[in-house]
Amino acid sequence: xxxxxxxxxxxxxxGEDVEVRYCLFHEGVPEEKKSVYLEYMKPTVVGxxxxxxxxxxxxxxREEEITVMINDDSLFELIKGAxxxxxxxxxxxxxxxxxQLAKFPNVSFVNVTRNKAALAKWKEILED
Numbered sequence: 001x002x003x004x005x006x007x008x009x010x011x012x013x014x015g016e017d018v019e020v021r022y023c024l025f026h027e028g029v030p031e032e033k034k035s036v037y038l039e040y041m042k043p044t045v046v047g048x049x050x051x052x053x054x055x056x057x058x059x060x061x062r063e064e065e066i067t068v069m070i071n072d073d074s075l076f077e078l079i080k081g082a083x084x085x086x087x088x089x090x091x092x093x094x095x096x097x098x099x100q101l102a103k104f105p106n107v108s109f110v111n112v113t114r115n116k117a118a119l120a121k122w123k124e125i126l127e128d
Contacts, residue, residue, distance in 0.1 A: 001066075004066060007021050007071065008049070017040065020050040023126060024058075032057075042089055044090050055104065062105075068107065071111070076113075078090070
């Protein structure tokens, strides 16, 4: 089983890089901690692109059971299909992300936003 902790830092100004940070645990043992910098994108699609970046890193292990820990209510809604957004850029990004997620049969997302203990652990793991 793989546990992945994921976050992304959108930038408000064009031309600034976006940072995607993730940490992977395999059977509870830390395996990889990485920061990836992507070109500027609109803040509304940063979370979805972070998921795509993580899935690309997990491609060799896509048959394993994967749990992704996030701290983002709107991203969680988009992934679960509960969002009512009409934003065209977001809808395109959701479509691309869903196609990629379809290749991962055992992936699930957990939103740690409302669980204080899980949120503290998520924050500690993803700090520099």
